[in-house]
């Protein structure tokens with residue numbers, strides 16, 4: 012019998028839900044049309060876009076005109092950051108941007124790019140749990156600050172930021188506030204009014220929708236310069252033929268994620284806690300990274316002394332278990348991830364870190380299996396670890 016794959020990498024991507032796939036299929040085939048065409052197929056596609064937009068607006072507590080569909084989370088982050096910063100530079104409002112040390116590269120590298128063109132950047136530090144202090148934001152704000160971007164929940168260590176509080180500070184100073192909510196969707200409330208955000212990023216493949224499609228919420232009145240020029244799609248804010256099937260999938264997936272959110276949080280946090288407790292209690296020399304309480308329900312990020320996370324991933328994979336090393340983005344390099352460095356995790360500890368991210372289809376039996384194979388794998392790797400052997 013084929014081994015069951017135990018997929019514990021939902022923070023990297025999630026499989027498309029079967030209901031979502033069913034909703035998308037007609038738009039690839041029998042219903043296919045360009046939403047800009049005036050014939051009935053085009054009108055049906057336009058209607059499908061409107062329906063998806065309605066769902067997103069409803070879940071976010073926003074209005075239809077405030078939702079822009081994009082080609083994913085990275086694009087939405089780039090549009091938010093470059094679009095808002097450049098629009099205000101054009102109006103002579105200043106060139107200072109504030110972000111945090113643990114953002115996704117789609118934020119950090121977009122900010123780096125602007126720095127090359129004269130923008131001044133302040134990077135807020137985080138505490139050992141991976142949290143930004145609102146007071147640090149307050150102190151960093153200057154008269155020429157044109158944008159603040161702090162993520163809702165971190166993709167590596169799962170820490171959840173005090174977004175509403177940070178947003179309230181930005182509002183006092185009338186500075187646009189963006190949050191990358193990619194990891195929060197399906198687990199946390201996305202209500203933009205309660206969160207005090209002006210821009211919010213989503214991507215469908217992190218909540219059981221397809222890859223390559225995302226959305227950016229932009230509060231009415233927020234200055235935004237389009238970053239992809241061309242046709243007049245998305246109210247002239249993002250040119251290009253809309254990914255109709257993908258957008259239908261994003262809408263269907265967000266609706267489902269919101270409907271099952273309460274169940275999902277309970278389900279995932281129970282499995283997550285089994286991984287965390289099972290590891291910390293039975294394997295010596297282990298540690299949890301990131302804040303325990305202000306943490307995504309599906310994230311268990313653990314460090315194992317005296318072994319390499321990458322080697323552990325290979326041995327886990329041989330057992331049919333998919334996980335991720337500290338950071339997928341820096342895989343293959345020995346540089347510790349920027350997130351773990353910002354938390355103050357030592358390079359040695361960072362090297363031995365593995366992220367397990369559970370999801371809706373993971374079962375207790377899967378976790379049983381993981382907790383059986385994990386101690387063996389750790390023992391096997393430590394047996395050949397030079398540092399570990401000299402110590403005992």
Ligand SMILES: *Cc1c(COP(=O)(O)O)cnc(C)c1O
Pocket residue numbers: 022023082083084085086115117162164165166191193194214215217223224225
């Ligand atoms: C996955 C991810 C992104 C990037 O989204 P893509 O759709 O893959 O471009 C951005 N931010 C966070 C926090 C993510 O986890």
